[in-house]
Structures are given as C-alpha cells and as structure tokens.
Amino acid sequence: MRYLQQFMLFFFAIGVTFLSFAQQAVEQGIPPANSGEISVFLIVLGTAQDAGSPHIACEKECCATLFKNQDASRKVVSLGVIDSKAKKTFLFEATPDIAVQLRRLRTHSGFQNTDIPNGIFLTHAHIGHYTGLMYLGKEATNTKQVPVYTMPKMMGFLETNGPWGQLVSNQNIALKPLQNKNETQLTPDLKVIPFTVPHRDEYSETVGYKIIGPNKSALFIPDIDKWEKWETDIVSEIAKVDYAFLDATFYDGEEINNRDISEIPHPFVIESLVLFENLSP
Numbered sequence: 650m651r652y653l654q655q656f657m658l659f660f661f662a663i664g665v666t667f668l669s670f671a672q673q674a675v676e677q678g679i680p681p682a683n684s685g686e687i688s689v690f691l692i693v694l695g696t697a698q699d700a701g702s703p704h705i706a707c708e709k710e711c712c713a714t715l716f717k718n719q720d721a722s723r724k725v726v727s728l729g730v731i732d733s734k735a736k737k738t739f740l741f742e743a744t745p746d747i748a749v750q751l752r753r754l755r756t757h758s759g760f761q762n763t764d765i766p767n768g769i770f771l772t773h774a775h776i777g778h779y780t781g782l783m784y785l786g787k788e789a790t791n792t793k794q795v796p797v798y799t800m801p802k803m804m805g806f807l808e809t810n811g812p813w814g815q816l817v818s819n820q821n822i823a824l825k826p827l828q829n830k831n832e833t834q835l836t837p838d839l840k841v842i843p844f845t846v847p848h849r850d851e852y853s854e855t856v857g858y859k860i861i862g863p864n865k866s867a868l869f870i871p872d873i874d875k876w877e878k879w880e881t882d883i884v885s886e887i888a889k890v891d892y893a894f895l896d897a898t899f900y901d902g903e904e905i906n907n908r909d910i911s912e913i914p915h916p917f918v919i920e921s922l923v924l925f926e927n928l929s930p
C-alpha cells in the first residue's frame with residue numbers, strides 16, 4: 650500500500666496534490682513561481698467521476714452532508730500542467746467544474762493573467778471529460794481559438810454535433826488533431842503522447858496520455874475498461890513513469906450495487922491493488 654501512495658494516486662482517493670516533474674517530492678499547494686529552477690509542474694485539479702460530488706439523486710449517507718455543504722476539493726477528474734519557463738498552461742479534460750479548475754490552474758501558475766489555458770486535451774466524449782467546453786462559448790466566456798487537442802473520432806463528434814459545432818464555427822475553439830502514439834511537443838520542455846484504451850466508445854475513441862516533462866513523466870488514464878482488455882501491459886507502463894493517475898472509479902462490485910456493473914466496466918481498485926502488488930517503490 651505504501652508504494653501506491655508514492656507512485657499512484659487513485660482519483661477517488663486523493664484531494665488536491667501538487668506534483669513537480671523536476672522534483673521527487675509531492676508538494677501541497679506551493680505556487681511554482683516560488684520553486685526556483687523547477688519549470689514544469691503538474692497539478693491535480695479533480696479526482697471525481699463524471700457526475701461530480703455530490704452525485705445527482707444519491708440517497709446514500711455519503712452525499713447527504715455534501716448536498717448541504719459542498720466540499721470544494723471534490724471536483725471532476727482533471728489535471729493541469731504548467732510550464733513556467735515557456736509561460737504556458739495546459740488543461741487535461743474539460744469537466745463540468747472547469748470554471749473553478751481553470752482559476753486554480755491560473756493561480757498556481759503565478760504568471761497567467763487569464764483563466765483561459767494555452768491548450769486543452771480531451772480523452773473522450775463522456776460527460777465528465779468534455780462538456781466543460783460549453784463554458785468557452787457565446788453564453789459564457791466567448792473565447793478566441795483556444796487550442797483543443799483531440800483524436801480523429803472525437804474531433805468529428807465535436808464538429809458535427811451541436812452545441813459543440815458552434816464552438817468550432819464561432820472559432821471559440823481551434824481543434825488540433827492528435828494521432829495514436831504520436832508525440833506533440835508543446836514547449837521545449839513538455840511533450841504529450843496520446844494512446845488509445847478500451848472503453849465504451851459510443852461517440853469517440855478513448856485515450857490516455859503520457860505527459861513528459863524535462864525530468865519526470867506521468868501517465869494519465871482517467872477511464873478504461875478492465876486492464877485485461879488493453880493490449881498493453883499496465884504494470885510495465887506504470888514502471889516506465891514517475892507518476893500514474895489511473896481509473897479508480899469503483900472500489901469493488903459491492904460499491905455500485907444499484908446498477909448492472911457489467912454495463913459500466915472499470916478496473917476495481919481491489920483488482921488494481923492485486924495486479925500492481927509487485928511493483929517496486
């Protein structure tokens with residue numbers, strides 16, 4: 650269990666964590682502007698499942714108090730990356746909590762004078778992962794050509810379906826094509842590689858990302874079906890990076906006993922724990 654705290658941060662299990670690619674330490678909420686030579690940072694902006702917290706129509710005790718007093722740290726899964734040398738910020742996932750998440754990213758950057766980042770990376774077309782884009786449109790900020798990086802099927806989905814197509818035609822967003830396993834160099838110190846993973850791909854393919862800084866790298870797979878369905882070995886992929894942020898939607902089959910679990914397959918945390926047991930710290 651200890652190695653998990655160092656190497657893996659399950660989305661449901663952590664609050665707000667601030668990571669540096671250039672430093673082993675995991676720091677809490679220290680703005681990069683105060684951090685000397687470290688230039689590329691990663692910040693966890695959310696860890697919750699698509700529907701957020703509290704969860705709509707939840708009758709259980711877990712959400713009862715959250716309906717009365719929302720917990721500001723419980724936001725939908727998202728990562729922010731800050732390159733303080735290049736003075737650029739990037740957002741991974743456009744969640745329904747995007748307004749607060751972008752403000753946090755800006756605050757941590759220490760240099761940005763707008764909440765709008767220099768690029769947004771999407772994994773797939775499930776509600777928690779892209780619908781935050783709506784806040785870039787006319788009814789909200791009416792942004793100008795924010796680069797949105799997507800895979801081909803996801804791009805076609807955004808272009809041809811309302812209201813997303815309006816963001817494209819109004820040039821609120823500028824779609825940037827990604828290809829499976831092709832590297833995108835974002836700044837001299839930062840590159841990103843998307844890779845497809847098995848998931849319910851009704852509207853888009855689903856990808857994870859490898860985010861590579863000058864000294865450290867991270868794996869980001871917010872949604873995937875069972876690990877066994879992926880042709881890639883997750884254990885060896887984790888071993889290649891410094892940090893892995895992985896799907897931990899459900900602890901076990903008992904946790905979601907009011908829905909047919911076979912229709913919403915995710916790796917259970919208890920399964921991942923067994924699979925990752927032999928990874929060295």
Ligand SMILES: [Zn+2]
Pocket residue numbers: 698699775777778871872
């Ligand atoms: Zn999801």
Ligand SMILES: [Zn+2]
Pocket residue numbers: 773775848872
């Ligand atoms: Zn999904």
